[in-house]
Amino acid sequence: MMLKIYSTTEFQEVEVVWIEISTPEGSFVIQKNHAPSLFLLGEEKEFIYRYRTGKQDIRVLKNGGLLHVTRDQAELFIN
Secondary structure, X not given: OEEEEEOOOOEEEEEEEEEEXXXXXXXXXXXXXXXXXXXXXXXXXXXXXXXXXXXXXXXXXXXXXXXXXXOOEEEEEEO
C-alpha cells in the first residue's frame, strides 16, 4: 500500500507492507485492503511502518496527527 506523509516542511511517498499506529482508543496495525478509516493519532506516540524490504521506520509524532486510510493507501497529516 502507498503511504503519503504530509507536513508543513516535507512530502514523502513510500510503498509499505503495514503501518502500526497508536490512538487514544489503542494500537492498530493497518495493511492493504483495510476498511476505509480516519484515525486521530496521539501526541508523542510512535508511528511505525515497514517497507517491502523488511526495513522499518519509526516516527515519533510530537504533536500527534491524522491518518486517512483507504483500501490501497494511507495519508498521514502531521505538524
